[in-house]
Amino acid sequence: MDDQRQRAATWFHELRDRIVAAFEALEDRAGGDAAPGRFEVTPTTRANDGGGGIMSVMRGGRVFEKVGVNWSEVHGTLQPAAQKAMAARGVPGIEADPRFWASGISLVAHMQNPHAPAVHMNTRMFWTPGAWWFGGGADLNPCIEYPEDTEHFHRTMQSACDPHDEGYYDRFKAWADEYFFIPHRGRARGVGGIFFDDLNNGDWERDFAFTRDVGSAFLPAFLPLAEARSRQTFSEEDRDTQLIHRGLYAEYNLVYDRGTKFGLETGHNPDAVLMSLPPLAKWV
Structure with missing residues (x-):
């Protein structure tokens, strides 16, 4: 299992590097008077036990108002x-x-343009002496929804699922719909995607291959939407809609998100754990 853990950690790190490079390239292509955004990279450590990671955050870019792409490998008690x-x-x-x-790897992107959707993605492996499992997924959080964008995102996620099990997409889509629901608001925080956890079919290679494909599907699912919508003009009313919708994201992550709770409970860097929060939000 030591070799398998190292392979998983290396893969998540490589995916992190690929996404960071793609996002900075998108900033370069966007053009405009402002300088293209760049990630600020900070090593992270845990207050308890061992391990740490890399916190990569871009603020105030041409396309991204705030985006974080974090990688971690931690251990302890x-x-x-x-x-x-x-x-x-x-x-x-x-x-x-x-x-x-x-x-x-954990990623959350909040966009400059209200027409461009916010997005979340993570994939992970967890081990204890008695068990191991994979988890993750990706979900789209548009402030102004375009049905064709929602369809593209879900279709790409399904393309990652179907080669492994034709039942995965329906199962993990339903799980995402349930998991990313905000009970006190009576609504979902976005338009969903896929979510899975505790994945252990007894075949580590099979589950690792699926987890890799979910991670690899993220850029083709999201990047075309971000690039196209970031070119649109928007009004102050659109911006107001965006800020109010971001309040849903903040509420969910602070009250319900399992990863946020686990990171804080295990002593991980709180700035890295709370990276998902939007830079600005508004409540009516």
Whole structure:
């Protein structure tokens, strides 16, 4: 399992590098008077136990108002709150041996142009002495929805799922619809995508291959939408709509998101954990 963990961590790092390069290239292509945005890269460490990662954040770009692409590889002993949560999820042996290892990539992009959709993506592997699993997915969060964009995003996600299992897309789309729902608002935070967790079919290579394909599908699913919509003109009313919609994203991530809770409970850098929050938002 040591070799498998290293392969997973290396893949997530390579995906991080690929996305960062693609986003900076998009900034270059956008043109305009403002300088193209560039990522500020900061190593991160954990307050407890070992490991860390890379926090990459771009602010005030031509296309991206704020985007973070984080990679991490962490290990140690679960704190009581996280240990209890894992036990409640049915992780075998976690109460007797709370050691863990985890690696993954997490991305959230908030756009300058209200017509360009915000987006979230992550893929990860988690290990304990009694179990391992993969998780992740991607979901689109337009402030102003275009049905053709939603269709393109979902079609691309389905193309990553179908070669592995023709039932995956329907199953993981439904999971995303449920997971990214905001109960106190009675609505979804976006137009969905796919979400999966606790994926262990007993065949590590099979599950790793699927996780890689989900990660590789992200750029073709999102980049054409970001590039096309960022060229559109927008009004102050459009901007107001964007800021109000961002409030949904902030509420969800602070109240419900499992990854946010886990990162804070395990002592990871809080700036990296809260990277997903929008730079500006508005509530009515």
